[in-house]
Amino acid sequence: xxxVKLTIKNQPDLYLEADTICPDTFAGKKAEEIAGLHVYIGxxxxxxxxxxxVSGNAxxxxxxxxxxxxxxxxxxxxxxxxMTGGEVVVNGNADMYVGAWMQGGKITVxxxxxxxxxxxxxxxxxxxxxxxxxxxxAAYRGDWRGMQGGKITVxxxxxxxxxxxxxxxxxxxGGDVDVHVATHAEGGKIIIKGNAKSRLGGQMxxxxxxxxxxxxxxxxxxxxxxxxDVDMDGIKGxxxxxxxxxxxxxxxxxxxxxxAKLYQRIEA
Amino acid sequence: xxxxxIKNGFVFxxxxxxxxxxxxxxxxxxxxxxxxxxxxxxxxDASGKTVMAGGVDIHAHVAGxxxxxxxxxxxEDKLFGYKPKNGIERMQGGFSVPTTIRTGYNYARMGYTTxxxxxxxxxxxxxxxxxxxxxxxLDQGAYxxxxxxxxxxxxxxxxxxxxxxAYIAWLLRATKGYAVKVVNPGGTEAWAWGLNCENxxxxxxxxxxxxxxxxxxxxxxxxxLGLPHSMHxxxxxxxxxxxxxxTLDSFKLSEGxxxxxxxxRDQVMHHTHVQFHxxxxxxxxxxxxxxxxxxxxxxxxxxxxxxxGQVTLDETTTMTADGPFEHHLTELNHLKWANADxxxxxxxxxxxxxxxxxxxxxxxxxxxxxxxxxLAKDPMRIFITTDHPNAGPFIRYxxxxxxxxxxxxxxxxxxxxxxxDKVIEATNLAGLDRELDLYEIAQMTRAGPAKSLGLAHxxxxxxxxxxxxxxxxxxxxxxxxxxxxxxxxxxxxxxLFKTGVQVIRDHNIASNGNKRTLWVNAKVNENPQVMxxxxxxxxxYYTVTLNNYEVTGHYLPNPYVIEVxxxx
Ligand SMILES: [Zn+2]
Numbered sequence: 001x002x003x004v005k006l007t008i009k010n011q012p013d014l015y016l017e018a019d020t021i022c023p024d025t026f027a028g029k030k031a032e033e034i035a036g037l038h039v040y041i042g043x044x045x046x047x048x049x050x051x052x053x054v055s056g057n058a059x060x061x062x063x064x065x066x067x068x069x070x071x072x073x074x075x076x077x078x079x080x081x082x083m084t085g086g087e088v089v090v091n092g093n094a095d096m097y098v099g100a101w102m103q104g105g106k107i108t109v110x111x112x113x114x115x116x117x118x119x120x121x122x123x124x125x126x127x128x129x130x131x132x133x134x135x136x137x138a139a140y141r142g143d144w145r146g147m148q149g150g151k152i153t154v155x156x157x158x159x160x161x162x163x164x165x166x167x168x169x170x171x172x173x174g175g176d177v178d179v180h181v182a183t184h185a186e187g188g189k190i191i192i193k194g195n196a197k198s199r200l201g202g203q204m205x206x207x208x209x210x211x212x213x214x215x216x217x218x219x220x221x222x223x224x225x226x227x228x229d230v231d232m233d234g235i236k237g238x239x240x241x242x243x244x245x246x247x248x249x250x251x252x253x254x255x256x257x258x259x260a261k262l263y264q265r266i267e268a
Numbered sequence: 269x270x271x272x273x274i275k276n277g278f279v280f281x282x283x284x285x286x287x288x289x290x291x292x293x294x295x296x297x298x299x300x301x302x303x304x305x306x307x308x309x310x311x312x313d314a315s316g317k318t319v320m321a322g323g324v325d326i327h328a329h330v331a332g333x334x335x336x337x338x339x340x341x342x343x344e345d346k347l348f349g350y351k352p353k354n355g356i357e358r359m360q361g362g363f364s365v366p367t368t369i370r371t372g373y374n375y376a377r378m379g380y381t382t383x384x385x386x387x388x389x390x391x392x393x394x395x396x397x398x399x400x401x402x403x404x405x406l407d408q409g410a411y412x413x414x415x416x417x418x419x420x421x422x423x424x425x426x427x428x429x430x431x432x433x434a435y436i437a438w439l440l441r442a443t444k445g446y447a448v449k450v451v452n453p454g455g456t457e458a459w460a461w462g463l464n465c466e467n468x469x470x471x472x473x474x475x476x477x478x479x480x481x482x483x484x485x486x487x488x489x490x491x492x493l494g495l496p497h498s499m500h501x502x503x504x505x506x507x508x509x510x511x512x513x514x515t516l517d518s519f520k521l522s523e524g525x526x527x528x529x530x531x532x533r534d535q536v537m538h539h540t541h542v543q544f545h546x547x548x549x550x551x552x553x554x555x556x557x558x559x560x561x562x563x564x565x566x567x568x569x570x571x572x573x574x575x576x577g578q579v580t581l582d583e584t585t586t587m588t589a590d591g592p593f594e595h596h597l598t599e600l601n602h603l604k605w606a607n608a609d610x611x612x613x614x615x616x617x618x619x620x621x622x623x624x625x626x627x628x629x630x631x632x633x634x635x636x637x638x639x640x641x642x643l644a645k646d647p648m649r650i651f652i653t654t655d656h657p658n659a660g661p662f663i664r665y666x667x668x669x670x671x672x673x674x675x676x677x678x679x680x681x682x683x684x685x686x687x688x689d690k691v692i693e694a695t696n697l698a699g700l701d702r703e704l705d706l707y708e709i710a711q712m713t714r715a716g717p718a719k720s721l722g723l724a725h726x727x728x729x730x731x732x733x734x735x736x737x738x739x740x741x742x743x744x745x746x747x748x749x750x751x752x753x754x755x756x757x758x759x760x761x762x763x764l765f766k767t768g769v770q771v772i773r774d775h776n777i778a779s780n781g782n783k784r785t786l787w788v789n790a791k792v793n794e795n796p797q798v799m800x801x802x803x804x805x806x807x808x809y810y811t812v813t814l815n816n817y818e819v820t821g822h823y824l825p826n827p828y829v830i831e832v833x834x835x836x
Contacts, residue, residue, distance in 0.1 A: 043352050143344035144603055144620075249602065 001066050001087070002059040004034060006052040008071035008092075014041050015095060019078035020048060021069060023062035023086030023105060030057045062086040062105065069094075074114070080107045083124070096133070099126045100140075102150065115159065116140075121169060123150045134159035134178070137171045137188075147171070147188060163190050166207060182209055185260065191235065204245045204260035210235065212265045221245035222262055230263060239263040269768055271296045271306040274738060277314030278745055280706045281321060282648065282715035283729025287707045288745055293319060295736040298768035302732050312763055316744045320710050321729050322381030322737030322766065323665075326717040327500075327540045327575050328656040329587055330371050331385045331399035331410065333392040334616045337606050338365035338585040338657070342620060345585065357777045358404075364584040364657040372404035372783070374663050376771055379739030379761040382718075382727050385410035386500070386540065386655075387451060387589045389610045390417075391812070393443035397785065397823040405771050405781035407727075407735075407828070409446030411500055412439055413589050415453035415482055418612040418809075419801060421475040424485035432489040433834065434795035438802060444787040444819045444827070447497035447721075448490050451589035453482040455504050456615045464592040466505050468517045479504050483521045487536050493790045493834045496531040496722025498573075501539045506593050508547065512558035515545040519565055519572060527571065531722030534570055538720055541577025541655035542566075543637035549694075552629055556694040559639035567645040573720040575653040578637035578668045579630060580660025581681075583622045588658065591615035612809055623660065626686040628694075633659070634681070635695035641672055642702045647711035648719065665713070666758035670751050672704045677751035706745055722830075723786075736768040742775075785824045790832040 004026055019025075020037040029037075035049025048054065052069075059065040063085040073079065073094040080088045080098060085105040090098070093111040100119040108127045115133035118126050119140055132154045138161055139146035146165030153172045160178035163171055166188040176194035183199070185207040195213035202219055212235065222244030230239045243259035250257045272295040279291040294303040329335055339345075342365060351360040351370075360370035375383055383403075388396045388410035400408045414420050414436065423432045436448060454472035455465040461473045468480040483501065490499045505514040522537040539545070546562045549555040566572055586597060591607060594617020598605035606618040623630040637659070644650040652669065656662035670677045682698065685691050692698045704712075718728025726735050743749070743757035764772035771779045806814050 139344075140347060141343040142341060142604075143347075 001064050002057055003066045003068060004031065004054065004056045004058050006048075006054055006067065006069045008051060008069075008073060008076070009053050010051045011072070012041055012051060012075050014075070016041055016051060016076045017078055018048065018076050019081040021067060021076075021079045021088070022081060022083045023058070023065040023067060023088065024083055026058035026067060027062045027065050027086070028058060028060055031055055034058065059086070083107070093130070099124070102126070112156070118147055118150075118152045120145055121147045121150050121152070125150060126152045128152070128154045128156070130154075131156035131175070132158040132162075132173075134161050135164060136162040137166060137169065138162065138164035144184070146185070157194065163188065166190070176213070182207060182260070201244050201260050201262050203248055205248050205250060206258055207260050209260075209262045210239070210265075211263070212237075215264055218242065219244060221247045227266065228263070236268070237265045238267040239265050269297050270770075271309035272312060272765065272768075272770070273303065273306055273309040274312045274314050274319060274740060274763075277317050277319030277740060279319045279730065280710040281730045282707065282711045283321070283724075283731045283734070286730075291319075293730050293738055295738065295765060295768050298736055300730055300732050300734050300736050300738070305732075312740065314740050317762065318706060318741040318743045318745060318757070319730075320379065320739050320741070321714045321734070322727065322739055322764070323375075323379050323713045324717040324721070324723070324727050325375070325380055325383040325653065325662065326538070326651050326721060327386040327653045328383055328662055329386055329658070330383060330656065331368065331403060331408070332388055332396035334387075334587045334589075334608070334618055335365060335399065336395070337608070337618050338587050339367070341604060341606055341618065342585055356780060358780075364582070364661045368399050368402040369404060372406050372780075373777055376405045376764055376766070376777065377760055378663070378665055378758060379741065379764055381405070381737040381764070381766045382407045382723070384408065384446065384721070387449055388412045388443060388445060389589070389614050389616065390439055390443045390445075391610050391613055391810075391817070393445070393819045394823055397444060397819050400785055401823065401825060403783065405766055405783055407766075407784045407786060409786035410443075411447040411449035412443045412445035413449045413451050413614045414439075414486060415450035416455070416457040416589075416614050419805065420482065420486070421454070421457065421472065421477055424481055425475060425477040427481070427485060429485060429488045429492055431795065431798050432485060433492040434792045434798040435802075436489055437493060437790040437792045437834065438798065440788050440790055442818045444785065444824055446786055446788055447495060447500050448486055449500045449502075450483065450486055451502045451614070452504050452506065452593065453479040455479070456589055456591050459591040459595075459615055460609055466508075467514050468504060468521070470504070480517075480521055483518060487522055487525055491525060491528040491536060493792070494529045494832055495788055495790060496529065496533070496830055496832070497720065498527065498533060498535050498538050501537055502541065502588070502590065503539065503545055506544045506588075506590055507596070509549040509551055509555040510547060512546050512548060512561055515539070515542070515562060516565055519569065522571055523569070525571065529722055532724045533720055533722050535573045535649070535720060536571045538573045538575070540575050541653065541659065542574045542640055543577040543579065543633060543659065544655070546636050546640065555629060555632060557632065557636045557639055557696055559636050559643060560696055563640060563643035566649065567643075570646075570649070573649045573651070573716070574640070575651040575655075576637045576640055576668070577653055577655040577659045579623050579633040580654055580664035580667060581623045581625050581630065581634060582660045582664065583620070584657045584660055585618065586621045586658045587616065587618040589614045589616045591617045593617070594619050597621065611811065612805060625681075625684050628687040628690055631685045631687065631691040632694050635691060635697040638671055638678070639695065639697050639700065641704070641712065642697070642700045647704070647708040648716040650712060651717045651720070652709075652712050663759070666755040669709050669758055670754040673709065673754055674751040675701055675703055680751070736765050738765045739763070782826065784826045784828040786828045786830060787824070788830045788832055790834055792834050793836060
C-alpha cells in the first residue's frame, strides 16, 4: 500500500469542499497530480496544493492507496466521500460529511468530526477517536436512504439525530448521545454505551437500539415487553426490551408483527 | 433580425409532408419563409443531419406551487446535480424537479420550444406565471383546473352550459390560462371529505353531481366557447388495476360532440397520460395491459387525442391535483407525502417514486405506455409525454423515442427486467415489432400536439408563415446507427432556433431567448349572474379578494394573447 501525506499549510477563509481527498480520486496519481486536483470554496475553484503540502504517490488502485491528512481540518468538508476502498487517516478535527456515501475501505479520525459523518454510508468502516457531531450515519436532507451498511465507531460522544433513516449497518457510540436516535429507521443497529436523552426510535419501523446507560425520557410509542439477557460483541447484561414505534406501520414475518427493538441495560 | 438558411438537412416535417428528403429551411423576422425570401442569410450547414420543427409538449408539470413543493421537499433530488453559471448560461439544479432555468435549457437541448404547464390551480396562478416567466427560451401556457371547482360543480349540476362557459372565459382571463384542464373530476373535491370518485357515476359528496356530468358539461362548455384546445382530461381512477373501463367510460362521454373551433383541431377531448389509465386485473398481483382495448377505441374515434405518460424507470417525483391518488401512493411506497387543499378550486399531492426495473408492476407500466404508441393508427393523435415528472422526467423523451424506434432497444430493456417472463405475460409489447420512423416521431412530438392545442398556425411544422422554431440534430438517418445514438442525438440538439433567435449554437446555449406566455382571451356575452356569483363567492369563501387574485401586468412580461369570440 502506498501512502500519500497531506498537511494543511493554509487555512481557507471559508470552508473547503474537498471530496477529492479520497483514495478513488488519488489512485494512480503522483504527488504533483494530486496537488493539482480541484477543491472548491463556494463557487471558486482552487487546487488542493493551494491548501495542502502533498507528499508521496498513490497506489495503482483505491485499495492500494492510503491517505494521511494532518493538521486542523475543521474547515475541510467531505473527506473520504464516496470512497470504495483503501484507507484514510485524519490526524486532527474534521468538518462535515467525513465518509459520506462511503462504500468500502476504512477511515480513522484521530480527533472530532462535525455533522453528517457517514451520511448514506453503504459499506466500509469509520472509526472516530473523539466526538461526532449531529446526523452521524443519517440520511441526506430529505432522503429516506440513511446508513445502509458498514460500521461507525465513535469513542467519545455523538450529537443529535444519529442514524436518522438508518436501514442497515452498525453505529457504536462509546459515550453519550443527544436527542433523536434512529428516527424513521427501518433497520441497522445502534449501540450507545453511555447515556441517551430522549426521543429514541421515533417513527422507527425496524432495527435495534442498545443503551447501556440512562435514558432521560422514553418515547410513548415504545412499550415494555420483558427482561432479556444479552451477550453480544462484548456487551453483557440484563436488558429491558421495549418495542415500537407503535404508531408506525410494521411488516409481518410469518404472521408475527416486526417491531423496532430498544434494549436498555438494567444490570451489568 | 438575422436571417438564416439551414441547408441540406434531412427534413422531417408532417406539415409539409417531407419524410427525410434533403431540403433547406429559411428564417426571417422570426418566421419560416420561402428560401427565396432571404437575401444575405447566415448559412447553417445541416448536411448529414436531421432537421425538424421545434418540439411541442402538450402536458408537463414544470411550473407552479406543486412543482415547487416537489423542489422544496426533495433536496435529495438536487444532490450532486448542480451546474454553475457559465457565460450566459445561468446556474442549474435538480433532476426530476429541476429549477426553472434548467427546465428551459433542458427542453431546448432536446429541441423543444413550446411547453404547456398541465395543471394550474387558479388561486396560485400568480405563482405559476412567476415560474413560467423565469423559465428561459420556451413559449408556455398553463391549463387552469376546472374539474373540482365549486362554480363548475354548481352550474353543471343543472347543466348550465352558458354559465359554465362564461365562468371559464372569466377564469381564463383572470388567471391568464390557456385551456380547460380536468383532473379526477369530482374526486379531488370528494377527497376533502376523505372520499374519492372511482368511476364516472360515483356521486360527488354534497354537490349532488357525477363525474360524467362534469366531463360532458365541460366538453360542451369548451365547444360553446370554441377554445383553441379541447377539454384536457385526467380521468377518475388513475393508477388502479382494472381502471381501463373507467377510461373507456370517460372517452365515451365525448361521443356525438363535434369540435367547434376555428383553430383547426379535430378532437373534443384530449386525454392525458393514458398509460396510467389502461390497467386490467383487479389487484397489483394480476394487473395487466389493456392498451389494446384502449387503442381500439382511440383508433376508431377521431374526436379524441391522447398522450402517453410513459414510465421511464427512473427515481422521480409524482405530483398531481389528484389528491386522493397521491395519498394512495404514499400508502404504497411509504415515502414522504405532501397534500394541499386549494379552497374552492382543487387540491394536490406530491410523493417521490422509484420506478424500478426489478418491480413487476413498474415494468408492466413501461410496456403499456409503449404499447399505446405502437398500437396507434394515427401518430397525429398520440403524443410523447412522461407526464413529467410523474412517470419520469422529461429529459427522457429521447429515450422514449429510442424505445419506440427500435425493437433492439426494447429487447435490451426486457432483458434488464427481474420478472421478464411475468411482464411479457401481462402485456402485449413483446409481440409488437413495429419501429416508428422519424416522420412519425415528428408527428407525435411536433405537428400532432400543435394541432391538438389549436396552435398549428404557429408551431409544429416548417411551412412558411409558421414561427421559426427549428431544431438541427447531429443524426444521419441514412447511415447505420445503434439505438443509443438516437437518444444521444435527440438529447443534445446541435442548433435550435426559437422564433428566429438562435438559442443553441454548436450544442451550446447561445441565448436565453425571448419567451412568451400564451393565454386565451375568450369574449362572451355579458353574464351578470356569473359575475354576481364570482363576487359573492369571493366575499363569502375565498381567503383573498378579487384584486389579489387576478394575474396582471408584470406576471406576463411577454404575453401572447389568442382571441376567441364566443359572443352571439
Ligand atoms: Zn399530468
